[in-house]
Amino acid sequence: MRPYVSVVVPVYNEEDNLRPLFTRLTQVLDGLGRPYEIVFTNDGSVDRSDEILRALHAERPREVRVIEFNGNFGQHMAIIAAFEYVRGDIVVTLDADLQNPPEDIPRLIAKCEEGYDVVGGYRRDRQDTWFRRNASRLINLVRARITQIQMRDQGCMLRAYKRHIVDNIATSGEVSTFIPALAYSLATRPTEIEVEHAPRAAGQSKYRLYDLIRLNFDLMTGFSLVPLQVFTMLGFVVSLLSGILVLYLALQRIFVGPEVQGVFTLFGIMYFLVGLGIFGLGIIGEYVGRIYLEVRKRPRFVVREVLQRLDDD
Numbered sequence: 001m002r003p004y005v006s007v008v009v010p011v012y013n014e015e016d017n018l019r020p021l022f023t024r025l026t027q028v029l030d031g032l033g034r035p036y037e038i039v040f041t042n043d044g045s046v047d048r049s050d051e052i053l054r055a056l057h058a059e060r061p062r063e064v065r066v067i068e069f070n071g072n073f074g075q076h077m078a079i080i081a082a083f084e085y086v087r088g089d090i091v092v093t094l095d096a097d098l099q100n101p102p103e104d105i106p107r108l109i110a111k112c113e114e115g116y117d118v119v120g121g122y123r124r125d126r127q128d129t130w131f132r133r134n135a136s137r138l139i140n141l142v143r144a145r146i147t148q149i150q151m152r153d154q155g156c157m158l159r160a161y162k163r164h165i166v167d168n169i170a171t172s173g174e175v176s177t178f179i180p181a182l183a184y185s186l187a188t189r190p191t192e193i194e195v196e197h198a199p200r201a202a203g204q205s206k207y208r209l210y211d212l213i214r215l216n217f218d219l220m221t222g223f224s225l226v227p228l229q230v231f232t233m234l235g236f237v238v239s240l241l242s243g244i245l246v247l248y249l250a251l252q253r254i255f256v257g258p259e260v261q262g263v264f265t266l267f268g269i270m271y272f273l274v275g276l277g278i279f280g281l282g283i284i285g286e287y288v289g290r291i292y293l294e295v296r297k298r299p300r301f302v303v304r305e306v307l308q309r310l311d312d313d
């Protein structure tokens with residue numbers, strides 16, 4: 001029987017979380033009384049995750065499918081790969097570390113059944129470090145201003161999508177992307193509900209500061225041209241202001257005489273402008289980099305093996 005719900009879980013070194021997650025997840029999904037599948041993507045784990053996923057598949061071969069990546073391609077690619085395989089009408093994404101309680105899934109599904117095609121979660125009481133929470137708040141604000149995307153909590157990965165949204169994401173072909181934002185831009189009727197959030201059950205966050213910065217650059221440059229346009233405007237304003245300054249200095253020289261002091265002020269202004277110029281170049285570089293990744297046309301991820309039993313259709 002074709003599953004009604006597909007639950008997608010990206011896994012990167014989650015050996016201590018997989019069993020407890022599986023127990024809670026299957027309990028919730030069994031309670032739905034509809035056929036379901038759980039699609040794990042093993043994103044190049046180097047701990048015992050692979051072994052555990054194989055065991056889970058062996059236990060419930062019809063419900064559990066495992067996509068084995070050939071390396072670490074990142075959480076969003078892991079989810080997109082699973083999107084290529086899912087068969088359910090409603091697709092739910094979930095982290096493997098039990099930060100998103102599986103018990104919230106029925107509420108997400110109910111919202112989908114009401115007719116919404118993208119149901120986002122926003123975390124009621126987010127259990128992450130002070131730095132993460134506040135950095136996210138800031139990024140959420142910037143994103144809300146520079147993109148058309150209206151979301152309360154872009155970082156929350158506990159979400160549900162209707163089938164056609166997932167198919168569109170899977171075929172979108174983008175190299176580095178941000179799934180909640182992409183889904184939102186494809187949605188006709190998005191909504192959001194409050195979900196719980198727990199501290200990571202075991203192991204450590206897989207995102208280092210650098211990864212977080214990268215991810216957010218991808219978000220900004222992948223969904224908006226505003227960073228580039230801001231620099232055009234900034235260049236325009238700075239040229240105007242420095243034009244006025246030059247004029248002022250020239251007039252001063254003619255009518256007041258040569259300037260003796262103020263060299264360091266000028267250096268200050270110079271360094272500031274040089275810094276600004278480099279930053280602007282960097283932003284152009286981000287877009288050039290994206291174009292480069294797209295035209296290179298390398299596979300976004302490499303699947304080594306898929307564990308599944310589909311002979312029940």
Ligand code: UDP
Nearest residue numbers: 010011012043074075095096097205206207
């Ligand atoms: N993850 C992944 N590949 C990666 C990094 C993370 O598949 O390269 C998975 C990870 O196993 C987890 C989810 O993505 O299921 C979220 O990761 P994490 O909990 O480390 O992120 P955080 O909650 O700190 O944002």
Ligand code: MG
Nearest residue numbers: 095097099200
């Ligand atoms: Mg987490």
